Amino acid sequence: MCGTRVNIEGSVKTLTYGNVSSVNNNPIEKKPFFHFAPGTKALTVGSWGCNASCPFCQNFDISKQPPTPGLTEYMSPEAFVEMATKRGSEGISISFSEAGTLMLEWNLEVFRLARERGLYNTIVTNGYMTPEALDLMIDAGLDAANVDVKGCEPLVRKVCGIHLQPVLDNITHMREQGVHVELTTLVVPGLSDDMACLENIASWILENTGEKTPWHVNRYFPAYEYTEPTTPLDVLLQARDMARDLGLEFVYIGNVGKRGLEDTVCPVCGTLCYERLQFRSRNVATTPDGACASCGHDLAIHFNLSTELA
Ligand SMILES: [Zn+2]
Numbered sequence: 001m002c003g004t005r006v007n008i009e010g011s012v013k014t015l016t017y018g019n020v021s022s023v024n025n026n027p028i029e030k031k032p033f034f035h036f037a038p039g040t041k042a043l044t045v046g047s048w049g050c051n052a053s054c055p056f057c058q059n060f061d062i063s064k065q066p067p068t069p070g071l072t073e074y075m076s077p078e079a080f081v082e083m084a085t086k087r088g089s090e091g092i093s094i095s096f097s098e099a100g101t102l103m104l105e106w107n108l109e110v111f112r113l114a115r116e117r118g119l120y121n122t123i124v125t126n127g128y129m130t131p132e133a134l135d136l137m138i139d140a141g142l143d144a145a146n147v148d149v150k151g152c153e154p155l156v157r158k159v160c161g162i163h164l165q166p167v168l169d170n171i172t173h174m175r176e177q178g179v180h181v182e183l184t185t186l187v188v189p190g191l192s193d194d195m196a197c198l199e200n201i202a203s204w205i206l207e208n209t210g211e212k213t214p215w216h217v218n219r220y221f222p223a224y225e226y227t228e229p230t231t232p233l234d235v236l237l238q239a240r241d242m243a244r245d246l247g248l249e250f251v252y253i254g255n256v257g258k259r260g261l262e263d264t265v266c267p268v269c270g271t272l273c274y275e276r277l278q279f280r281s282r283n284v285a286t287t288p289d290g291a292c293a294s295c296g297h298d299l300a301i302h303f304n305l306s307t308e309l310a
Pocket residue numbers: 266267268269270271292293294295296297
């Protein structure tokens with residue numbers, strides 16, 4: 001279905017190994033990660049294809065394009081990690097398309113090499129992979145994952161062609177294995193803008209990964225085959241307030257670009273601790289061990305050890 005594996009004379013071959021669609025040195029906040037290595041840059045790479053079928057895909061130019069190895073330049077794991085070092089990246093990120101899963105064999109090599117060089121390893125993923133694939137990545141050195149929780153059953157299966165439960169199981173497994181996890185829900189009209197569904201997601205997070213799990217509720221824009229209008233800001237604000245009332249401490253509104261929606265504010269004393277706006281970020285009042293500088297409340301912000309505090 002994803003178009004990244006072929007049967008050649010009876011054996012399964014990958015078409016995505018080192019077949020990269022784009023490489024960019026991005027702020028880690030762009031993935032988004034807000035509580036992992038803030039203020040650093042990750043050399044970010046994507047490939048082609050996807051194992052979900054969302055009609056509103058925001059990256060459809062690469063995800064709906066099957067890989068064609070002959071038309072793209074091969075990049076070795078060594079060359080990629082070397083590029084990260086040369087460009088001054090503090091880590092790497094497998095992102096853009098569903099490359100975390102679909103470029104797995106290449107990622108495993110990259111993760112091992114990156115870790116040897118002191119770089120961190122992250123993926124941005126729909127989380128729809130087997131436990132075996134996930135364990136391979138964790139063993140190779142996966143440090144952090146941002147996972148989509150796309151909505152609720154049965155709509156997710158109907159609209160995106162994936163089952164929700166394996167995604168949720170992978171999220172809890174990552175946490176148990178010490179992987180830093182942030183969650184993202186693209187609030188799509190007609191799929192995941194229903195407040196009862198959003199409340200289900202927030203409750204699941206609270207019960208399974210805890211109140212300090214960052215949850216990004218992001219604005220959708222019409223794309224690919226989906227023509228519903230852009231998510232109204234009111235719906236995003238309502239979702240954030242609902243989740244905060246339930247007890248989630250760090251809920252962020254993404255893809256809007258208005259001041260205040262992406263900041264970390266201490267849930268206990270109200271101090272502005274970390275300021276962010278459109279991928280620029282500034283440590284205002286967070287201690288080196290990730291707590292509020294005013295009251296000491298644990299904000300669960302994990303600074304990269306090699307990063308100087310602002
Ligand atoms: Zn505080």
